[in-house]
Amino acid sequence: MKTPLCALAAALLAGCSLLPKPPLPPVLHDFGPATSAPAATVVPAETTVSAPAWLDGSEIYYRLIFSDPTQLRAYADNRWLAPPAELLQARLQAAFAGGRAGGYRLHVNLLDFEQEFASAQSAHVSVRAVVELQSLSSGATVAQHLFAVSVPVSPDVQGAVQGASRAADELLAQLVQWTRAQLAGAKRK
Numbered sequence: 001m002k003t004p005l006c007a008l009a010a011a012l013l014a015g016c017s018l019l020p021k022p023p024l025p026p027v028l029h030d031f032g033p034a035t036s037a038p039a040a041t042v043v044p045a046e047t048t049v050s051a052p053a054w055l056d057g058s059e060i061y062y063r064l065i066f067s068d069p070t071q072l073r074a075y076a077d078n079r080w081l082a083p084p085a086e087l088l089q090a091r092l093q094a095a096f097a098g099g100r101a102g103g104y105r106l107h108v109n110l111l112d113f114e115q116e117f118a119s120a121q122s123a124h125v126s127v128r129a130v131v132e133l134q135s136l137s138s139g140a141t142v143a144q145h146l147f148a149v150s151v152p153v154s155p156d157v158q159g160a161v162q163g164a165s166r167a168a169d170e171l172l173a174q175l176v177q178w179t180r181a182q183l184a185g186a187k188r189k
Contacts, residue, residue, distance in 0.1 A: 029060070030081040031165040034094055043096035044106040044179065045136060051085040051110040058083060060160050062115040062123075072114065078157045084113045088168055095172050096179075104142070105134045106179055115153065115160040123155040125163030127171050133182050143182040147174055 055061075058081070059074035080087060092108065111128040118124070126149070133143045151167045153159030 024077070026077050026079040028058075028079055028081045029161045031087050031091060031168050034091060035169050044104040044133065044183070046105040047089070047092050047096055047108075048105065049085045049089040049092060049108045049110065051083065051113070055085065055110055055113055056083050060115075060157065060164075061113070062117065062160060064117050066117060066119050075157045075160065078161070084164070085110055088171075091168055091172055092175075095176050103136050104183065105136055106175075107132045107134060108175070113164065115163065117155055121155055123153050123159055123163075125151045125153050125160060125167045127164070127167040129171060129175075131175055131178070133179065145178055147171055147178075149174070 054072070058079040060078050060080060061072050061074055063069060063072055088108065088110065092106075096106075109130045109132075111130060113127050115123055115125050128146065128148045131145050131147060132141050134141050149167045149170045151163045151170065153163030
């Protein structure tokens, strides 16, 4: 009696190891530590970042320009810790942490945030955004600019993540410089 029960128990335990293992959770990424770029001295009172609905999730997107340029794909096992607009908002707030100049809102509207493959061996991260400086009193757009940043990267998910961080830093450096110039010009008027 004892031997058949042991055999049954052993068979049941062996059967458990035959079941498929649950998938591993995705690896989560953010932009890493912020670079030590100089903070803006003249800053808008408010800063906001928005993105289209397709960029509202945590997927890390890529596009195979060389074979199927209209299909956007996502890495299966890697995700952003938060949507790209939220990650960029945190960096934007840090860049403009020096104080607030009343009267203006800076709004960043992300258009693209993806890795693009020119070939299987060549990739870059592309970030495009329309930035508006708006008057808080009238709501009118004082200035608007399209920013486009492209950073060469390795053709893999690590390249996508590291390149996105570098592209975000480059975008913010350009954005801070542009905003300073716009606010200085607005004060002279």
